[in-house]
Amino acid sequence: MQTSAFRASVSRLRWSRFAQERLLGIALVAPALALIFGLVLYPFAYSVLLSFQSYDLQRGLTGWIGLASYERIIISVDYQSALWASVIWTVGSISGQVVAGLAIAHLLNMPLRGQGLARSLIILPWAVSGLVVAFIWRWLLNDVYGLVNYALVSAHVIQQPITFFGTPTMAMSALVVVNIWRGIPFMALVFLGGLQTIPHERYEAAKVDGANWWQEFVHITLPGLRHVIIVVVVLRTIWVFNWFDLPWLLTGGGPLKSTQTLPLLAYTTAFRASQFSQAAAISVTMFLVLLLFVIVFFRVVREEEGE
């Protein structure tokens, strides 16, 4: 028989065990949270505050200047051309990667021998760092000794070797093409996974109805891949827009700053010109551009779904 005192002490024991569990759970996640708050969220907030103040390397933050940094950067030619360069770089890379990725995913989905091998081999451009990609292609696109120029001239596609890094158009084109090459494996493999979730019956039913491959693509494949495409496009756009390594290492922002994207501008503003407040302002505008992109993108997507 249980007395009320006994029951009370049992429930107290259970309660303290319960509380102990909770504390342990919080304790286990605390280091991770501390780091994330300290080195991600706090710096982000600091960046925003920094963009509204002046900063000196010796003395630190030296006073509120309001929107002065933002005014300076927005009217500067460097910022405007960097913004434009970023847009071309991002839009070009993503559209190329999506189109090529879709095509290659289809190819890899076909029932042919050696697909497993092909699927694992193509991952290489994605697996290596931006630095490796940059240096491989700088050597390939060299205007005197590069293999690409040699191949193009031998095939009589062009008469003279192209100085890929000598003119703004060629440099940006080269940059975008290299980034497409680099991003294809990820896109292709993600789309391949998506393709494999589309039920076969739909294609068979379409064939019975006499659909050709284009109709199959538009009415079965694309809707089936819709969610995958949306997620991948959003994440990759954010990532490509913010990426520093490849433009910096492939072209250095040249020639004449034509390939200087916003991350590169922020970097040189901070660490070459020591204008930390303006650099912070540039970074904040980058974040705002991406935020705007995400909002507009999802609004467009939701409208389509509503129809």
Place this chain on the structure above:
Amino acid sequence: MRPRVVVGIVARYSLIVFVVAAMLLPFYWMAASSLKQPAELFAWPPRLVPSSLSLAFYEKIWRATLFQQHAVNSLVIALTTTAVSLVIGTLGAYSLSRFRYPGRRLVGRLVLFSYMFPSILLVIPLFILMKHLNLINTHVGLVVAYTTFLLPFILWLLKGFFDTLPIDIEEAAMVDGCGRLEALYHIVLPLASPGVAAAAMVAFLSAWNEYLLAAVFKSWTTG
């Protein structure tokens, strides 16, 4: 087989070979160039296959540059980052997966949200912070920064993995007197080893390949 079908199959195989070659050829070219005799590197027309192999370039970087020290730096930093981020990440992911406390779901979302932050946005204040803490151009500074950038992904990956492991085994062990942490160590980790291995690979490669932070933290000392 009808000729049309054969052409179709040949076309498909050719396309796949072409795609694979396009992805791999640049790497072959890099490897072949590195193994050429120095004089042959600038030969015109360029030779696809080196006429004779030579380790001259490898010898040069090994002897005549700071390669050894830099390689050691990279290795030490990448390994340390992997170890630290795995420990903190595993404990944190286990907590997010198995425990109940207020704000747990919010933490999960916050973690995923911070994953989307661009490095360049954080690099400037990180630089200022590290300078303040005197951690510029130290291994510690980079390891701490890399760990922090890796944590959201590792937490998300391992939490998902732990979620798929049935809780019964742990509960059975705890009935037998095992504590929570011992259950984690003896039971959950062995079962989760594929996920942990994947997280370890991602951590190592991310730290090894990282450029911006390392360049920024280094640039300060050389002016």
